[in-house]
Amino acid sequence: MTLRVSNTLTGETEPFEPLNDDQVLLYLCGLTTSDPAHLGHARTWVHTDIVHRWLEHVGYDVRHVENFTDVNEKIVARVGEDGDSEAEVARNYIESFLSHMRALNLKRVDVYPRVTEHVPEIIEMIEALIEQGYAYESNGSVYFDVTTFDEYGKLSNQQVDEMEAQGPEDERAEKRHPQDFALWKAGGVGPEEIEEHRHEEAAPAEEAAETAMTFDSPWGEGRPGWHIECSAMSTTHLGETFDVHVAGRDLVFPHNENEVAQSEATTGQQFARYWLHTGMLRVEGDEDEEKMSSSLQNYFALENALEEFGPDVLRTFFMSAVYDADQTFSEDAIQEAGERWERLERAYERAVEAADDVDAHTTVEDADLRTTIEETREAFATAMNDDFNTREALAALLDLASAVHRHVDDHDEYDYQGLAGAIEAFEDLGGDALGFTFGGEADGTVQLADELIELVLEVREEEREAGNYDRADELRDRLGDFGVTVEDSDDGPAYRY
């Protein structure tokens, strides 16, 4: 069974064949460290994480690089608000991004390169471009001449003469063609540029401008352009040609297009071989700011969403639409994701509990359960190999959930091997491949809470046996106030929270 991926470069879904038989080189255009991460970023992260996980699942060793853009005028505009200098603002946001990534249960990537650490490589690449006639200096800035690169536009499928000008108005005079883009910008950051992005609470633009970093270069003091960094960093850490480049669809043009041009002009080699673009996350009522409810606005900040819904519900939500499709965030949609995740988690927990109190040497065999496990594994792999179809993969897992419930409901004696197989499938496919955290990690506080809840439930059972249902219901309601849901069953009360 071969993996197929849709490639923006060719516009087709094609068999995936990495450069090396056993390794995949993967790059993701990361964030600019000027604003808190939101759900849209998280969606791209999670889907990239699942790509990473699936590649490993099918046997590849994945080398995963993801940059942070820590030089940018928007970062300077946050000085006085999120830090005292451009570097400090960047550092603070990087710290917060990394902690969000951990919270989302993303696999750790191999390198998180930053622009500030790669200025020499950037300069080297620009020099090579000038030398080869692809770029030119103008007033201490350097621009890429788009007319010199024949294939310019091949990623976004556009013609140079039909494009609009790139870059701000005041740059135009320095450029040969309006579509040319900056590789290096002379000087620091002007107060006017800062003013454009500045919030009320931030330091005055003049003050902030003082903290903007500049770097020495053959063309004088200046700062790297936005696009060149990804070319320089990916080449440094993955080589001239690498396998997979992931980015949000909004970056196809001009950012990714420019990356291709710079890199391929410099090296004469193909840049990324497979371009995967993630769909945009929209918010209900997005087009009209007024219409977007305040709660949605609130949850759109990743930090709040993580706290409110947790990583597994967010993951379920994100994978409910295939990675390259756009998705809409709404109260109903996140609610549904919560229900789906709970259904999956409950089935897993039920399988674990059932397997716990059954003799491992039992000869009981439930054909329905066992064939469903096999069908699930097969359907799951088929779905994932078909351009990472997470929605179908999840559906397969939910079919297994049904089979587990059926088995436990309908049998007095359980099929140990079947249950073990189901648990393994949940952990293997849901846990390893999709990144869910079944069971969660129980720390000391959680354990104490469990013991206290069980104590209350014991009392409640006594009341029930005595026929004091009012009292029993009150105890259940009180637990409910703390977010603990109690469910009675033949085997006694169960609870979750």
Next chain:
RNA sequence: GCCAAGGUGGCAGAGUCCGGCCUAACGCGUCUGCCUGCAGAGCAGAUCACCGCCGGUUCAAAUCCGGCCCUUGGCUCCA
């Protein structure tokens, strides 16, 4: 204007590349039954789509071809 992606049940959202297992998946919602002191969870089942419109190809089309209508995104910072 240019480029791209879409229009599938009450909602959400797969399937469209490789036409027939699609009488359209998984789930949410609603309803019925089982279970249950009640509730929840679970199970069984039901409800709900002729897949934007028109035409064509084919034994056969949500899936291929042509035309039309509509929506969204990118082309300025953006995952």
